[in-house]
Amino acid sequence: MAGSESELRKEQDTVDGLYARLDDLRAQTRARLAAVRRTGPSGSPQNRSERDAFATLYEDRIAQLEAVEERLAFGRLDLTEGGHRYIGRIGLTDEEQTQLLTDWRAPAAQAFYRATAAHPDGVLRRRHVVTQGRTVTGVEDEVLDLDSLGDGEQAAQALAGLSGEGALLAALAAGRTGHMGDIVATIQAEQDAIIRSELTGALVVQGGPGTGKTAVALHRAAYLLYAHRRVLERSGVLLVGPSRTFLRYIDQVLPSLGETGVVTTTVAELMPGIVAGGTEDEAVAEIKGRAVMARVLGRAVTQRERVPREVTTVRVDGRTVQITPPDVQSAIARARRHHRPHNQARVSFVRDMLSRLADQYVAQLGWEVPADERAEIVEELRTTREVRIALNLAWMPLTPQGLLRDLYTKPRRLEAAAPDLSPRERALLARDADADWTPADVPLLDELAELLGEDDQAARAHAKADAARRASELEYARRVLESSGAAAMVSAEMLADRFAASGPSLTTAERAAADRSWTYGHVVVDEAQELSAMAWRVLLRRVPTRSLTIVGDVAQTTARAGAHSWANVFDPVLRSQWRLAELTVNYRTPAVVAHAAGRVAVAAGLPVSPLTSARDVADALRIERVDPDALEDVTASRALAALGEVRDEVGGGRVAVIGTGAHLVRVQASLDRLAAPAQVGADGEAEGTTRPKGRQADLDAPLVLLTPVEAKGLEFDVVVLVEPGAVLAASPGDLYVAMTRPTRALHVVHTQALPEGFDVLSE
Ligand SMILES: Nc1ncnc2c1ncn2[C@@H]1O[C@H](COP(=O)(O)OP(=O)(O)OP(=O)(O)O)[C@@H](O)[C@H]1O
Numbered sequence: 041m042a043g044s045e046s047e048l049r050k051e052q053d054t055v056d057g058l059y060a061r062l063d064d065l066r067a068q069t070r071a072r073l074a075a076v077r078r079t080g081p082s083g084s085p086q087n088r089s090e091r092d093a094f095a096t097l098y099e100d101r102i103a104q105l106e107a108v109e110e111r112l113a114f115g116r117l118d119l120t121e122g123g124h125r126y127i128g129r130i131g132l133t134d135e136e137q138t139q140l141l142t143d144w145r146a147p148a149a150q151a152f153y154r155a156t157a158a159h160p161d162g163v164l165r166r167r168h169v170v171t172q173g174r175t176v177t178g179v180e181d182e183v184l185d186l187d188s189l190g191d192g193e194q195a196a197q198a199l200a201g202l203s204g205e206g207a208l209l210a211a212l213a214a215g216r217t218g219h220m221g222d223i224v225a226t227i228q229a230e231q232d233a234i235i236r237s238e239l240t241g242a243l244v245v246q247g248g249p250g251t252g253k254t255a256v257a258l259h260r261a262a263y264l265l266y267a268h269r270r271v272l273e274r275s276g277v278l279l280v281g282p283s284r285t286f287l288r289y290i291d292q293v294l295p296s297l298g299e300t301g302v303v304t305t306t307v308a309e310l311m312p313g314i315v316a317g318g319t320e321d322e323a324v325a326e327i328k329g330r331a332v333m334a335r336v337l338g339r340a341v342t343q344r345e346r347v348p349r350e351v352t353t354v355r356v357d358g359r360t361v362q363i364t365p366p367d368v369q370s371a372i373a374r375a376r377r378h379h380r381p382h383n384q385a386r387v388s389f390v391r392d393m394l395s396r397l398a399d400q401y402v403a404q405l406g407w408e409v410p411a412d413e414r415a416e417i418v419e420e421l422r423t424t425r426e427v428r429i430a431l432n433l434a435w436m437p438l439t440p441q442g443l444l445r446d447l448y449t450k451p452r453r454l455e456a457a458a459p460d461l462s463p464r465e466r467a468l469l470a471r472d473a474d475a476d477w478t479p480a481d482v483p484l485l486d487e488l489a490e491l492l493g494e495d496d497q498a499a500r501a502h503a504k505a506d507a508a509r510r511a512s513e514l515e516y517a518r519r520v521l522e523s524s525g526a527a528a529m530v531s532a533e534m535l536a537d538r539f540a541a542s543g544p545s546l547t548t549a550e551r552a553a554a555d556r557s558w559t560y561g562h563v564v565v566d567e568a569q570e571l572s573a574m575a576w577r578v579l580l581r582r583v584p585t586r587s588l589t590i591v592g593d594v595a596q597t598t599a600r601a602g603a604h605s606w607a608n609v610f611d612p613v614l615r616s617q618w619r620l621a622e623l624t625v626n627y628r629t630p631a632v633v634a635h636a637a638g639r640v641a642v643a644a645g646l647p648v649s650p651l652t653s654a655r656d657v658a659d660a661l662r663i664e665r666v667d668p669d670a671l672e673d674v675t676a677s678r679a680l681a682a683l684g685e686v687r688d689e690v691g692g693g694r695v696a697v698i699g700t701g702a703h704l705v706r707v708q709a710s711l712d713r714l715a716a717p718a719q720v721g722a723d724g725e726a727e728g729t730t731r732p733k734g735r736q737a738d739l740d741a742p743l744v745l746l747t748p749v750e751a752k753g754l755e756f757d758v759v760v761l762v763e764p765g766a767v768l769a770a771s772p773g774d775l776y777v778a779m780t781r782p783t784r785a786l787h788v789v790h791t792q793a794l795p796e797g798f799d800v801l802s803e
Pocket residue numbers: 208211212221222223226227228231247248249250251252253254255256593596627628752753754755780
């Protein structure tokens with residue numbers, strides 16, 4: 041892949057020029073920032089907010105220019121029509137606005153990822169430029185105009201399926217760091233088609249392990265923000281991952297692509313103010329995740345709108361009024377007519393009832409009362425304790441937390457609301473009043489928040505004031521942009537956002553994350569197969585336009601409430617608004633390991649997607665049967681040995697022991713004994729070993745102990761899988777996940793019989 045000396049030198053000159061331009065831009069932006077800061081804290085509030093807005097803008101731009109240092113330029117297209125085009129992380133122009141570097145997301149860069157010999161798309165030659173730091177270390181060429189090659193070369197070229205194979209294989213063979221990197225230099229054609237797919241509708245991407253679903257989802261988010269910036273910058277993009285650990289694993293990818301504004305979260309964190317720190321049995325979570333729970337909650341709410349059995353008689357200022365069942369029934373029916381949320385409809389109910397009571401009161405006076413006097417009577421009734429109690433009993437103001445807690449702690453209430461569940465299932469939902477919320481409670485609380493609503497009078501007044509303020513900020517931002525000439529860097533909307541932002545809610549992302557009713561312009565969901573029907577309802581509420589990217593693998597499902605077929609999940613809720621794309625090449629796992637995992641998964645009846653592996657690695661699968669009393673010690677010593685091997689090979693790397701929680705606790709004890717610093721090496725890195733104890737895995741530790749659920753979405757150079765039979769017994773999806781985490785080797789250590797599918801391999 042190295043390329044001739046003279047070619048390397050030519051590319052080095054170009055790359056030097058690009059970095060020089062990058063340095064210029066950084067210096068210019070820093071100077072502008074310093075100038076803005078120098079203006080000091082004087083001036084009108086309007087001036088100050090203008091200055092702060094520009095300061096934030098320049099700070100963001102500097103951060104973006106800093107983030108693209110690594111592999112600033114990585115490709116070159118030689119065009120049939122003559123000339124060439126360099127492709128890189130961002131677009132760069134010189135002072136005269138001549139394009140020096142084309143952003144990988146621009147239409148002009150698409151051919152770098154898509155052009156083939158069959159469809160050269162105006163490209164004569166595609167070149168991958170490999171850099172380390174600012175030094176060009178290699179070039180790799182693919183000639184797409186086959187007429188310019190000899191016969192033998194032509195055939196070889198036509199056979200090559202992967203684009204930039206040398207650069208790709210080098211990327212795949214690199215040691216793992218514990219954090220995902222971007223793939224911008226080596227995106228493959230089938231991935232690119234998904235990344236650039238249109239914004240509208242829900243795109244579901246199914247692919248086996250290691251096919252780049254996470255990578256594609258993140259690059260798509262960056263692409264959409266580039267291609268539809270005006271729409272998405274205001275409304276925001278939400279990225280939903282399976283766990284905080286996973287979100288930390290991927291948190292460097294979007295910034296390295298120059299995008300920092302994406303809100304990342306888990307379903308458990310989606311409701312502002314709710315901390316779902318509790319845990320529960322999978323069987324309970326599964327019940328809470330069922331679609332039928334929406335009906336159960338709907339019923340629970342309407343059951344709190346009740347007609348009393350008896351008449352309540354209240355004396356107010358010497359008069360008697362009666363709260364009668366027929367009156368309450370009629371007021372409830374009228375209040376429900378507009379299908380507003382419970383707490384908002386309650387306002388109508390109370391108003392109606394007070395009016396009826398006022399009629400009774402006035403009738404007893406025997407004369408017509410003027411409007412203002414009637415208003416006083418209504419107020420008197422409203423503040424009378426007995427009236428309040430009676431009306432509350434008929435239509436209680438409710439909070440999501442209060443209502444859900446009530447259902448969990450009062451079996452009668454649950455029975456009335458959930459006849460669809462069996463007595464055993466209802467018993468499973470019972471919990472103490474002070475128990476922590478669990479992740480599976482969050483979609484239920486969100487559903488209730490939707491059904492209950494808030495008293496929206498204050499909210500409506502706020503919204504009106506906000507709209508007026510926004511209009512004046514936009515107008516002001518437009519004028520500032522006209523006079524400052526910064527329009528190329530920022531839209532009026534963006535600048536207005538900056539003006540408006542003061543205190544804690546600074547960016548669209550931050551405002552969106554703090555607001556339950558925020559609706560996003562696009563939502564990306566990773567490991568989507570784990571989401572329950574109730575979780576999908578929450579997410580779909582967050583994106584009324586149904587513009588979603590959903591990536592997952594229905595063969596890797598571990599949650600009992602999760603999906604085993606996309607059609608089952610999406611046909612009912614999205615109807616014809618979703619489309620399916622598939623990824624078929626596995627870039628992570630060596631072929632022999634992927635093949636083994638596939639066999640085991642098929643034998644366990646999982647809906648496995650067919651996979652082709654991009655590479656193989658010698659000696660990638662080792663299977664070892666040991667005596668039961670040696671299981672943990674052997675596992676621990678294999679893990680330590682693997683750590684040593686990987687360190688020798690790539691000068692770093694990461695190893696994981698994956699197994700059931702019970703096995704991991706014992707492996708940790710063995711490691712504690714074995715990994716005396718003297719045995720691990722002078723740097724004593726094995727002290728960084730972590731094991732799961734209900735806390736987040738340390739992604740930076742060289743050796744980690746994880747259950748398959750914790751390992752989901754992550755990858756390691758070597759995985760030592762302890763007792764696969766026990767993992768399979770927990771869930772077949774778990775075993776498939778565990779086997780497909782390594783990039784170099786899978787070591788299996790077992791005492792029990794191996795699961796079906798292993799048999800051929802271990803002979
Ligand atoms: N085009 C590519 N160039 C270089 N590396 C790639 C490419 N596509 C995927 N990879 C690498 O392959 C590995 C697997 O990718 P990723 O984690 O996105 O797969 P996945 O489909 O989400 O896997 P899983 O379902 O197991 O979570 C990552 O290290 C990723 O960087």
